[in-house]
Amino acid sequence: xxxxxxxxxxxxxxxxxxxxxxxxxxxxxxxxxxxxxxxxxxxxxxxxxxxxxxxxxxxxxxxxxxxxxxxxxxxxxxxxxxxxxxxxxxxxxxxxxxxxxxxxxxxxxxxxxxxxxxxxxxxxxxxxxxxxxxxxxxxxxxxxxxxxxxxxxxxxxxxxxxxxxxxxxxxxxxxxxxxxxxxxxxxxxxxxxxxxxxxxxxxxxxxxxxxxxxxxxxxxxxxxxxxxxxxxxxxxxxxxxxxxxxxxxxxxxxxxxxxxxxxxxxxxxxxxxxxxxxxxxxxxxxxxxxxxxxxxxxxxxxxxxxxxxxxxxxxxxxxxxxxxxxxxx
Amino acid sequence: xxxxxxxxxxxxxxxxxxxxxxxxxxxxxxxxxxxxxxxxxxxxxxxxxxxxxxxxxxxxxxxxxxxxxxxxxxxxxxxxxxxxxxxxxxxxxxxxxxxxxxxxxxxxxxxxxxxxxxxxxxxxxxxxxxxxxxxxxxxxxxxxxxxxxxxxxxxxxxxxxxxxxxxxxxxxxxxxxxxxxxxxxxxxxxxxxxxxxxxxxxxxxxxxxxxxxxxxxxxxxxxxxxxxxxxxxxxxxxxxxxxxxxxxxxxxxxxxxxxxxxxxxxxxxxxxxxxxxxxxxxxxxxxxxxxxxxxxxxxxxxxxxxxxxxxxxxxxxxxxxxxxxxxxxxxxxxxxxxxxxxxxxxxxxxxxxxxxxx
Numbered sequence: 001x002x003x004x005x006x007x008x009x010x011x012x013x014x015x016x017x018x019x020x021x022x023x024x025x026x027x028x029x030x031x032x033x034x035x036x037x038x039x040x041x042x043x044x045x046x047x048x049x050x051x052x053x054x055x056x057x058x059x060x061x062x063x064x065x066x067x068x069x070x071x072x073x074x075x076x077x078x079x080x081x082x083x084x085x086x087x088x089x090x091x092x093x094x095x096x097x098x099x100x101x102x103x104x105x106x107x108x109x110x111x112x113x114x115x116x117x118x119x120x121x122x123x124x125x126x127x128x129x130x131x132x133x134x135x136x137x138x139x140x141x142x143x144x145x146x147x148x149x150x151x152x153x154x155x156x157x158x159x160x161x162x163x164x165x166x167x168x169x170x171x172x173x174x175x176x177x178x179x180x181x182x183x184x185x186x187x188x189x190x191x192x193x194x195x196x197x198x199x200x201x202x203x204x205x206x207x208x209x210x211x212x213x214x215x216x217x218x219x220x221x222x223x224x225x226x227x228x229x230x231x232x233x234x235x236x237x238x239x240x241x242x243x244x245x246x247x248x249x250x251x252x253x254x255x256x257x258x259x260x261x262x263x264x265x266x267x268x269x270x271x272x273x274x275x276x277x278x279x280x281x282x283x284x285x286x287x288x289x290x291x292x293x294x295x296x297x298x299x300x301x302x303x304x305x306x307x308x309x310x311x312x313x314x315x316x317x318x319x320x321x322x323x324x325x326x327x328x329x
Numbered sequence: 330x331x332x333x334x335x336x337x338x339x340x341x342x343x344x345x346x347x348x349x350x351x352x353x354x355x356x357x358x359x360x361x362x363x364x365x366x367x368x369x370x371x372x373x374x375x376x377x378x379x380x381x382x383x384x385x386x387x388x389x390x391x392x393x394x395x396x397x398x399x400x401x402x403x404x405x406x407x408x409x410x411x412x413x414x415x416x417x418x419x420x421x422x423x424x425x426x427x428x429x430x431x432x433x434x435x436x437x438x439x440x441x442x443x444x445x446x447x448x449x450x451x452x453x454x455x456x457x458x459x460x461x462x463x464x465x466x467x468x469x470x471x472x473x474x475x476x477x478x479x480x481x482x483x484x485x486x487x488x489x490x491x492x493x494x495x496x497x498x499x500x501x502x503x504x505x506x507x508x509x510x511x512x513x514x515x516x517x518x519x520x521x522x523x524x525x526x527x528x529x530x531x532x533x534x535x536x537x538x539x540x541x542x543x544x545x546x547x548x549x550x551x552x553x554x555x556x557x558x559x560x561x562x563x564x565x566x567x568x569x570x571x572x573x574x575x576x577x578x579x580x581x582x583x584x585x586x587x588x589x590x591x592x593x594x595x596x597x598x599x600x601x602x603x604x605x606x607x608x609x610x611x612x613x614x615x616x617x618x619x620x621x622x623x624x625x626x627x628x629x630x631x632x633x634x635x636x637x638x639x640x641x642x643x644x645x646x647x648x649x650x651x652x653x654x655x656x657x658x659x660x661x662x663x664x665x666x667x668x669x670x671x672x673x674x675x676x677x678x679x680x681x682x683x684x685x686x687x
Contacts, residue, residue: 125658132651
């Protein structure tokens, strides 16, 4: 097999893996958007917050230690214990549920019925707030997250492809795990939405708030449920990205990468988020490899996704799987 | 007692149509202008100008620009940082290519160039609406920053990849570079701010502004009553980018002096200006000033209180600032979606009847 083609296929595979992670973040957006019409810009910061909290709990950090030290003049840093990964994940999930409750109770309860753009701006405010709280709680230095996921090159694929084609493909174990987890998560969420009572209530709310209210669905509960689910998705995304590149501020920027994914797939469609994520992941890696790096000076990954989405939307404003936009006066 | 229209008769059409028809408003405006022109320049030093007045004046222009697009025309944009970068780099190229031309002309030209770029990126707004447009403007933000980072022509092939403003003067007074005087840079920015506010105010209350507002309220209905959406949206993008470009040019040449594009004009800048108009008030020129003043003052105040009085480390204060800004945005959206400008309007309504409200 010619070298160039083999490289291209490898880039394609890595793009698919990156796309899965984009799709994972985009899923969190779709969940909240479908159920409450809120476009949650804070999703990326939620992932960062979840990852920070997970690391903090595992390391036994004292929350707000910097602030406490500054006010009281003490020198507290760590409790001195280490929590096992599984327990820490459960505890972090509890924190995310509490967060979901607070967000619903103190912010969006007061904003029901506002214009979508006002809600969107409120989530930008929420993103800033959460980012500040996360940094105050756990400190802003870059942390490594190790929950025992396998990392490094997958030797088996490398050897297998080397024997078959004469060129060993480099694929990270972590990416494979991430894809499997994402696939399980997606299937789980679809099953939840289709076959459970709460899932059905969730879809009812997404369909029509008033009608759902009138048959006895508690809007408040559903919204807290949806924000908790989004928190769970954020936690998973935070673990994957955190294990890949460390827990730091740039983690919250993946939310911005998820936006073009959503635009491609349509804001209201779960399969759309997956397909959009894969297209963006593969597209930006291939573009960088084939055109960006050789001809344009590299780092085209920063903007390619947005440009692709922009051009695409000009021809199909509702995205690939979105509902057709009908406007009336 | 002071603020009322009773007894304030207009005898000519010009008087009836002036910007501030109520006497108290008019005099207040004159007093503010008088203080800004004849009092402040004689009292300021470098610290005051660089930490308060310059950022306030420059961000006010950017906020006016974005307010025209978001507040008046209803097209949400997250590309402000990118457009400010266009203004800055256009100004830099003009300054270095034509050293003898006045800075006034360079900055205005930088605005015109940004307007053209803005109109180009505004084209998709004809098809894309709402959130989709907001995300589409992110394409402008990231693409423009990448462009200025990667194409050496824009930064004149300098080794560091930065641009830095050479010394330029206007009417013999030095206004860029390290050896400027505080009052000169202040006055230079003030002229642009007053000019922008005047132009924006008169545009928004004229037929152009009414077309923008019709598009904002419902674009299909506006189209049916005869507003051309193509022209209305593109003029909004162009005018808005013109102001944002001016503010970017001033930000680079007068305020910072040297700029690294990803740092100075990143996505954070877009959000900062957006927050200014949310807190100040969407669709209000006064709100743009109020929001800019608020978000320029807040970090300075927090720094004085947190670092200087309480002796906390700067990073904690920086994080607290995020929490406070984020919290304030949410509180404002819940309590007063129309921002500081609406508070001012309510206060004026109360003032008209004060001290006998019944």
